[in-house]
Amino acid sequence: EDQVTQSPEALRLQEGESSSLNCSYTVSGLRGLFWYRQDPGKGPEFLFTLYSAGEEKEKERLKATLTKKESFLHITAPKPEDSATYLCAVQANTDKLIFGTGTRLQVFP
Amino acid sequence: GAGVSQTPSNKVTEKGKYVELRCDPISGHTALYWYRQSLGQGPEFLIYFQGTGAADDSGLPNDRFFAVRPEGSVSTLKIQRTERGDSAVYLCASSPLGGGADPNYGYTFGSGTRLTVV
Numbered sequence: 001e002d003q004v005t006q007s008p009e010a011l012r013l014q015e016g017e018s019s020s021l022n023c024s025y026t027v028s029g030l031r032g033l034f035w036y037r038q039d040p041g042k043g044p045e046f047l048f049t050l051y052s053a054g055e056e057k058e059k060e061r062l063k064a065t066l067t068k069k070e071s072f073l074h075i076t077a078p079k080p081e082d083s084a085t086y087l088c089a090v091q092a093n094t095d096k097l098i099f100g101t102g103t104r105l106q107v108f109p
Numbered sequence: 110g111a112g113v114s115q116t117p118s119n120k121v122t123e124k125g126k127y128v129e130l131r132c133d134p135i136s137g138h139t140a141l142y143w144y145r146q147s148l149g150q151g152p153e154f155l156i157y158f159q160g161t162g163a164a165d166d167s168g169l170p171n172d173r174f175f176a177v178r179p180e181g182s183v184s185t186l187k188i189q190r191t192e193r194g195d196s197a198v199y200l201c202a203s204s205p206l207g208g209g210a211d212p213n214y215g216y217t218f219g220s221g222t223r224l225t226v227v
Contacts, residue, residue: 004151034215043113043200043218044152087151095165096142097216099151 002027002092006100013078013107021073021103023088033071034097035064036087044087047073078107111135113219115201121225122191130186130222134203141184142216143176144200152200158184191226198223 005024013019025033032051036044048057050066057064061082063074073086085104089097114133122128134141140159144152154168158178166176173191178184188195202216 036215036218041220043202043220046215046217049215089151095140095157095159096154096168097144097152099144099153101149101151 002090002098004088004090004098004100006086006088006103008103009101010104011106013075013105015079015107015109016077018074018076018078020075021086021088021105023071023073023100024069025071025088025090026069027090027092027098029093030090031093032091033066034089034091035062035071035073036089038085038087038102047086075105078105080107080109083107113201113203113217115199115219115222117222118220119223119225121227124191124193124226126191128188128191128224130188130199130224132184132186132201132203132219134182134184134201135205135217136182138203138205138217139181140204140206140216141178142202142204143184143186144202144218146198146200146221148197155186155199188224191224193226196224196226 003026007022035047038044048064053068055066061076065072083106085102087102089099116131142157143155146152156176157165161181173189176186198221200221202218204216
């Protein structure tokens with residue numbers, strides 16, 4: 001069964017304190033791995049899609065990497081405005097996304 | 110419009126009542142998805158439309174749930190005989206591509222409809 005596990009469930013960081021979020025997956029035939037950001041009361045906002053092991057993508061303070069079993073979202077020198085829930089999802093041999101339960105990030109000034 | 114629009118943003122209904130939730134996708138997007146998100150959980154797939162037809166409805170939990178997209182644009186999710194367990198945020202997403210996400214924009218989600226069954 002296709003599955004996505006995110007850790008930690010929650011993360012509290014001081015402003016400027018870099019860290020990484022983990023997304024482990026088991027899927028039959030990965031077509032894409034997605035990272036989304038979700039603010040309270042809003043829908044998920046697209047960040048990155050990764051397609052193959054070794055691929056990396058960057059956007060501002062965020063960098064996503066992919067291996068055959070997991071993906072990391074690295075946050076460098078975070079700011080309070082980076083506080084949100086970060087969701088990871090995989091697309092396998094169907095058209096639907098399978099989401100993890102997310103990591104709730106809080107960045108304090 | 111510029112984004113995916115969902116109405117209403119909030120809906121409170123009594124147990125046993127019928128509700129309809131509406132999704133206006135981005136103009137020209139052929140693929141439309143419905144997801145359900147419970148508190149503290151990630152979104153859970155319900156149904157996927159390619160054009161007017163439901164290409165995959167394997168996520169609909171039971172026959173009380175039904176969705177249509179008659180003209181290939183607006184979609185309506187219909188829930189009959191609502192139960193308290195149906196309370197959740199219902200999210201709609203669209204994509205310009207069939208069978209996959211745009212590599213630069215992914216799937217674009219709306220802000221959702223928060224359904225509360227009392």
